[in-house]
Amino acid sequence: MTSTSSLVEICFHGRGGQGAVTAANLLVAAALRDGNKGVQAFPFFGAERRGAPVRAFARISDEEINLRSEVYNPDVVIVLDESIMGIVDVLSGIKDGGAIVINTRKSPDRFSFSKQVKVATVDATDIAIKNNLLVGGIPVVNTPILGAVPRVLSRVTLDSIQEVVGEKWRGDLAERNVKATKEAYERTEVGE
Amino acid sequence: MRVIIDTGNYISAKAAQMAKPDVVAAYPITPQTTIVEGIAKYVEDGEFSGEYICVESEHSAMSACIGASAAGARTFTATSAHGLLLMHEMLHWAALARLPIVMVNVNRAIGPGWSIWADENDSVAQRDTGWLQFYCSSNQEIFDTIIQAYRLAEHKDVQLPVMVSYDGFILSHTSMPVQIPEQNEIDDFILKRVPQWKLDVDNPVTHGNIIMPKDYPSIRRAMQDAQEKALELIPEITEEWRKRFGTYHGDLVECYRCDDAEFILIAVGALGAESKVAIDELREKGRRVGLARLRVFRPFPKQAVVELAKKADLIVLDRNISVGMEGAFFSEVKAALYGSSDAKVYGYIAGLGGKDVTYKDIEAMCEKVMDGKYKGYEWYDLEGE
Numbered sequence: 001m002t003s004t005s006s007l008v009e010i011c012f013h014g015r016g017g018q019g020a021v022t023a024a025n026l027l028v029a030a031a032l033r034d035g036n037k038g039v040q041a042f043p044f045f046g047a048e049r050r051g052a053p054v055r056a057f058a059r060i061s062d063e064e065i066n067l068r069s070e071v072y073n074p075d076v077v078i079v080l081d082e083s084i085m086g087i088v089d090v091l092s093g094i095k096d097g098g099a100i101v102i103n104t105r106k107s108p109d110r111f112s113f114s115k116q117v118k119v120a121t122v123d124a125t126d127i128a129i130k131n132n133l134l135v136g137g138i139p140v141v142n143t144p145i146l147g148a149v150p151r152v153l154s155r156v157t158l159d160s161i162q163e164v165v166g167e168k169w170r171g172d173l174a175e176r177n178v179k180a181t182k183e184a185y186e187r188t189e190v191g192e
Numbered sequence: 193m194r195v196i197i198d199t200g201n202y203i204s205a206k207a208a209q210m211a212k213p214d215v216v217a218a219y220p221i222t223p224q225t226t227i228v229e230g231i232a233k234y235v236e237d238g239e240f241s242g243e244y245i246c247v248e249s250e251h252s253a254m255s256a257c258i259g260a261s262a263a264g265a266r267t268f269t270a271t272s273a274h275g276l277l278l279m280h281e282m283l284h285w286a287a288l289a290r291l292p293i294v295m296v297n298v299n300r301a302i303g304p305g306w307s308i309w310a311d312e313n314d315s316v317a318q319r320d321t322g323w324l325q326f327y328c329s330s331n332q333e334i335f336d337t338i339i340q341a342y343r344l345a346e347h348k349d350v351q352l353p354v355m356v357s358y359d360g361f362i363l364s365h366t367s368m369p370v371q372i373p374e375q376n377e378i379d380d381f382i383l384k385r386v387p388q389w390k391l392d393v394d395n396p397v398t399h400g401n402i403i404m405p406k407d408y409p410s411i412r413r414a415m416q417d418a419q420e421k422a423l424e425l426i427p428e429i430t431e432e433w434r435k436r437f438g439t440y441h442g443d444l445v446e447c448y449r450c451d452d453a454e455f456i457l458i459a460v461g462a463l464g465a466e467s468k469v470a471i472d473e474l475r476e477k478g479r480r481v482g483l484a485r486l487r488v489f490r491p492f493p494k495q496a497v498v499e500l501a502k503k504a505d506l507i508v509l510d511r512n513i514s515v516g517m518e519g520a521f522f523s524e525v526k527a528a529l530y531g532s533s534d535a536k537v538y539g540y541i542a543g544l545g546g547k548d549v550t551y552k553d554i555e556a557m558c559e560k561v562m563d564g565k566y567k568g569y570e571w572y573d574l575e576g577e
Contacts, residue, residue: 025367029197032369039197040368045309045361045546066469068329068362068462069550 006062007038008155009071013055013090014080016048019142020056023080026168027146030160031060038065053088060155076153079103080124080141091117099152101188103141108191119191122148127183131176143177147184158185193437195371200363203331203370204270204296204356205230207338209240210378211294214265217245217256222308223360224272224298231268242266250275254282254293261291262399264390266342269293272360273300273314280318286353287322287415289400292345292385293353294338295323299461299511300360301545309546310359312461312512316489316520318355322415324422325489328358329465331368333441337487339382340429346385349421359462359511361546373437381436419491426488442485444493445500449475450482455562456504457483458497460521463509463542463549470554481558486521494528501535507561509554511543518569542572 010027014020021043028039038061048054057071073093077100079085091100091113099118102111105126108119128139143165150158158181166178198206204227208216220228234240243260247253250271257267271279276297286293301311315325326341328334334356341354358364373381391399403411427443434440446464449471450456459467464485471483484500486493500506510519517523522539529535538561543549553573560566571577 025197028367032195032197037369040366041197042361042366045365047308065368066465067551068359068366068466070548072550 007065007067008060008075008153009073010058010060010076010078011055011071011074012057012078012080013053013084013088014142015050015084016052016054017050017138018054018080019140020054020080023078023142023146024056024058026143026161026164027149027156028058028060029164030146031058031156033160033163034155034157036060036062036155038063040065040067053084074098076101076149078145078149080145101145101148101152103145107189114191118152120148120152120188122184122188124148124184127180127187131180131183133176133180144180144184147181148188150185151188151190158182193371193373195369197367197369198331199226199365199367200331200334200358201226201298201365202230203335204338205234206372207335208268208270208296209234210372210375211268211339211342211382212266212379213242213268213294215243215245215257215260215267216240216269217247217253217260217267218269219247219250219253219271219275221250221272221275223300223364224270224275224296226364227270227296227298250278251282254279254286257293257295258282258286258289258291261286261293262289262391264385264387264392266346266385267293268295270296270298272298273302276314276318277302280321283318283321283323283353288411290351290415290418291353292342292351294341294345295353295355296338297355297357298360298364299357307545308360310362310462310511311544311546312357312510312520313544315355315357316512316514319490319520322352323490324352324354324419326354326356326487327461327464327489328356328363328487329441329462329485331363331366332370332439334358334363335370335372336433336437336439336441339378340433342382342385343429344422344425346383347425348386348388350418350425351388352415352418352422357461362462371437371439377436381433423491423493423495442487444486444488445496446485446487448483448485450484450500450503452480453482453504454480455482455507455558456500457481457507457509457554457558458486458500458521458525459483459509459554460486460489461511463511463554466549466551467509467554469551470558473551473555474558479558479562481562489521489524492524492528497525497528498532501529501533505536506538507558508537508539509557510539510541513541513544522569538566539569540572541570547573
């Protein structure tokens with residue numbers, strides 16, 4: 001098989017300041033611990049503005065990754081901010097059999113595309129607020145939503161995500177972030 | 193040895209810190225900025241013991257490195273695009289003064305129109321300054337090459353500055369796993385700088401004084417000899433690194449699936465990594481094609497290119513353009529072969545100003561040549577054509 005065979009490509013959609021790039025970095029750090037030898041995380045290349053739509057990307061593979069081009073056909077799409085979906089085609093290029101994780105109060109069957117792709121939903125904003133994960137009064141959803149990823153992607157485990165999240169911050173803040181990932185994992189609804 | 197995941201720029205900062213330069217002088221510029229930030233953080237955290245000089249321009253950054261290096265110090269700086277261009281005068285100075293400065297250049301297009309994305313024209317434009325030039329394709333290669341650059345630059349038979357370049361954003365802002373040796377292992381590998389000559393207040397001399405016409409050619413010739421010596425030393429240094437630390441990215445050239453190849457693609461930097469995927473796909477289709485990723489632009493690996501051309505025809509991919517001629521690597525490859533090979537050389541320009549080049553694009557370029565459909569030197573996928 002070709003060197004792209006075991007590859008999983010992930011696209012994060014969020015708004016500048018929500019930590020999409022940090023989420024991508026934490027996810028691949030966890031994936032490396034789970035034995036995936038090749039990992040990559042990168043932002044959309046260019047300038048970012050707070051509040052504007054932003055993208056970040058991750059690649060996870062069994063082997064060293066030689067790809068250096070952008071991600072055009074993601075296996076998994078992660079939406080940190082539901083309101084993005086009105087202005088950005090988040091499903092653009094998604095692979096057949098792909099999955100989308102959305103930060104929303106809605107259940108998966110409420111999305112019109114839930115018949116075409118696997119939809120997983122979690123109210124990461126509520127989890128962030130309940131765990132007091134706020135910066136300048138705004139809920140930080142990037143760590144909670146990582147807890148939902150193992151529900152659609154078996155290559156990364158909740159244990160590894162909790163380890164890297166726990167090491168990223170210190171003390172009580174680390175504990176609250178770790179707790180949020182677990183709550184997200186448990187509260188995620190995965191569609192048919 | 194431990195594995196960390198970080199961006200090309202933070203890996204550069206890590207390598208610079210572990211090389212223990214006595215002086216770092218640098219000025220921030222996109223997309224190099226996070227290297228300077230990274231080093232500033234080491235200074236702030238007390239993890240860097242050298243002098244960190246915040247200068248007012250890149251010209252001053254290189255001037256400060258020149259002064260420090262002339263006094264015997266190990267130095268480091270980093271820049272990109274317009275910053276590198278502003279240094280141009282002092283780049284010549286550093287090389288002619290035979291100062292083993294190590295610099296990272298994050299390849300970025302030159303404006304206007306204003307571009308912050310990957311393009312090799314900034315460093316290719318420094319071809320004739322006398323600096324040795326490396327191009328990297330992964331974050332591991334960035335780390336390893338920066339450390340190795342000090343061994344090479346400070347070698348008594350080289351004594352020339354080394355530039356380590358890699359694609360802006362594509363590598364500078366992408367996180368990848370990198371094996372980092374222990375500090376004592378780096379110390380053992382890199383050795384101490386032993387200046388062959390230096391400014392010393394107790395033994396005052398002048399450097400760079402007037403040189404009469406009869407003597408000037410010999411200082412140029414000495415630089416040429418030093419660069420040719422580097423052609424021998426680079427494989428020795430990369431091999432020693434492999435034995436000690438296990439990572440290896442080729443010597444002057446990294447060959448990938450070149451055995452029995454009828455065509456060999458020559459690519460540089462991140463395009464060289466992406467090309468491996470294209471080669472895998474083409475091999476899957478039964479095409480006899482391989483990749484030679486050039487790691488070194490100066491000294492140019494002439495003999496290695498001649499050896500490649502004994503086996504196969506060559507396809508050269510350039511992320512730069514010498515306007516009025518063609519891509520720089522295309523020109524150099526043909527010049528290296530002149531008189532010693534009848535191999536055909538095909539060329540493409542692709543990816544200027546950060547335009548994304550995928551393995552499928554590279555596959556298409558190779559197939560066009562292999563299928564006999566190549567009509568002449570081509571700018572791949574130009575808008576409006």
